[in-house]
Amino acid sequence: MNPTHIEHIGIAVKSLDEAIPxxxxxxxxECYAVEEVKEQKVKTxxxxxxxxxxxxxxxxxxxxxxxxxxxxxxxxxxxLAFAVPDVNQALKEAEEMGIKTIDKEGRKxxxxxxxxxxxxxxxxxxxxxxxxK
Amino acid sequence: MNPTHIEHIGIAVKSLDEAIPxxxxxxxxECYAVEEVKEQKVKTxxxxxxxxxxxxxxxxxxxxxxxxxxxxxxxxxxxLAFAVPDVNQALKEAEEMGIKTIDKEGRKxxxxxxxxxxxxxxxxxxxxxxxxK
Numbered sequence: 001m002n003p004t005h006i007e008h009i010g011i012a013v014k015s016l017d018e019a020i021p022x023x024x025x026x027x028x029x030e031c032y033a034v035e036e037v038k039e040q041k042v043k044t045x046x047x048x049x050x051x052x053x054x055x056x057x058x059x060x061x062x063x064x065x066x067x068x069x070x071x072x073x074x075x076x077x078x079x080l081a082f083a084v085p086d087v088n089q090a091l092k093e094a095e096e097m098g099i100k101t102i103d104k105e106g107r108k109x110x111x112x113x114x115x116x117x118x119x120x121x122x123x124x125x126x127x128x129x130x131x132x133k
Numbered sequence: 134m135n136p137t138h139i140e141h142i143g144i145a146v147k148s149l150d151e152a153i154p155x156x157x158x159x160x161x162x163e164c165y166a167v168e169e170v171k172e173q174k175v176k177t178x179x180x181x182x183x184x185x186x187x188x189x190x191x192x193x194x195x196x197x198x199x200x201x202x203x204x205x206x207x208x209x210x211x212x213l214a215f216a217v218p219d220v221n222q223a224l225k226e227a228e229e230m231g232i233k234t235i236d237k238e239g240r241k242x243x244x245x246x247x248x249x250x251x252x253x254x255x256x257x258x259x260x261x262x263x264x265x266k
Contacts, residue, residue, distance in 0.1 A: 002161045005183025006139060009213065013257055022257070025230055028135045049215065050138025051183045076258030077210050080142065082182065097158055124146055124155070125209030 001090040003082035007113075007131045008046075008053035010079040012066050016045050016058040023047055023054060031056075037110050042066050044110050055081075055110070081115070081129035090130045091116045099123060106132065134223040136215035140246075140264045141179075141186035143212040145199050149178050149191040156180055156187060164189075170243050175199050177243050188214075188243070214248070214262035223263045224249045232256060239265065 013019040020031050024047070033046045041064025047054040057078060059067035069078055084090040087106035094101055102117035109115030109131065118128040146152035153164050157180070166179045174197025180187040190211060192200035202211055217223040220239035227234055233252035242248030242264065251261040 001159060003182050006142070006185045009139070009142075011257060011259065019257060026134060026227075026232075026256075049136050050185075052139045052185060074258050076253070077213065080210065094159075099159075120209070123159075124144060124152060125207050126144065 001082070001084050001093050001130065003084050003090075003130075005051040005083050007081040007083035007129075008055045009077060010055045010057055010081065010129070011076065012069050012078040013056050013058055013075050014070060016043055016056055019056050019058075020045050023056065027054065033111070035110050036060065039108075040065065046111070079117075079127040079129050081131050084130045084132050087114045087116050087130050087132040090132075094118055094130075106130075134215070134217050134226050134263065136217050136223075136263075138184040138216050140214040140216035140262075141188045142210060143188045143190055143214065143262070144209065145202050145206075145211040146189050146191055146208050147203060149176055149189055152189050152191075153178050156189065160187065166244070168243050169193065172241075173198065179244070212250075212260040212262050214264050217263045217265055220247045220249050220263050220265040223265075227251055227263075239263075 027047050031045045036043045041061040043058045045056040057066045091101050099122040100119035102119050106114035106116045113131040115129055115131045120127045160180050164178045169176045174194040176191045178189040190199045224234050232255040235252055236249035239247035239249045246264040248264050253260045
């Protein structure tokens with residue numbers, strides 16, 4: 001897969017209105033983008049720490065993936081995303097390694113990235129995202 | 134606190150012997166260090182992806198923090214560590230922000246870093262570590 005860096009860390013929060021000022025103060029910077037990703041039923045807010053984005057995720061629907069996650073586990077880290085040169089190639093390599101993939105092919109994610117997910121049961125409990133430009 | 138980058142992501146695993154070959158293949162690199170941190174009752178193994186280390190954590194004692202974490206939540210992301218210029222200063226700033234700190238002062242961590250933890254109840258469910266050299 002040859003990940004080059006941690007592209008982002010996705011954090012499930014109940015309310016962006018509460019979480020943005022907190023992370024803004026903690027990270028010493030303003031949130032640089034807010035974006036709704038309708039297919040995922042989330043509103044996202046981004047910060048950047050070195051090479052890595054902090055992506056806050058608020059559910060827009062209790063039945064969406066973040067809504068369900070928070071109901072089950074509470075707020076916290078939801079997924080870890082690696083930047084890879086080519087998401088389709090990386091998904092193929094993951095399958096060859098015996099990793100269960102959620103996506104067979106890259107699809108459109110936030111910030112115009114092409115993304116694909118690996119199943120946490122195959123990756124030590126970590127919902128793992130692969131992203132390429 | 135002015136974090137400069139994500140220093141590492143700590144991942145709780147049941148067995149380093151199983152997890153090291155998996156992450157080695159997934160990350161396309163060898164694990165570059167294995168270290169026991171007796172005070173934390175863990176054995177750690179390190180990889181590096183861009184600026185960020187992946188720190189696998191195996192418990193050496195079921196009563197240690199990682200042993201208890203796995204018993205309760207299973208394998209997965211255990212903590213998120215930010216590199217800061219000065220851990221003592223950052224802990225002080227965290228307290229001033231109203232964040233509950235686990236450590237009042239930096240203490241010795243893996244790889245010779247000075248570390249301090251923030252309480253996950255204050256940081257959106259994320260056990261947060263601050264590290265400085």
